[in-house]
Each structure stands twice: as structure tokens, then as C-alpha cells.
Amino acid sequence: MAELDPQALSVTKFWRDAGEDAWFEKSDPFDTDLRNRFLELHYAAARRECDGW
Numbered sequence: 001m002a003e004l005d006p007q008a009l010s011v012t013k014f015w016r017d018a019g020e021d022a023w024f025e026k027s028d029p030f031d032t033d034l035r036n037r038f039l040e041l042h043y044a045a046a047r048r049e050c051d052g053w
Helices: 006-018 020-024 028-046
Strands: none
């Protein structure tokens, strides 16, 4: 079995730990935290630099 990418795991953990309520509610602090943690990773994925996940 292939090892999972640590960055992919960090995104998944953040999302799961936040819980379903956070996924669908407007929250400026949550949005800021998400942006601070993962914006650069989002850009990397948009450039197809995470295709190996």
C-alpha cells in the first residue's frame, strides 16, 4: 500500500476535526484559519503539483 501524502492527510484531518457544522456554516474565524493553513497548498493543487495524491 502506498504511503499517503502528509499534506493530504493534514487537509483531511483539519476538515474532519472541524465537523459537519463547520462545513456548512458561515464563520470568518474558520475561513481565516482554513485560508492561513491551506491557501498555498490550494494554489499548488491548482497548478497540478498535487496530482500524485
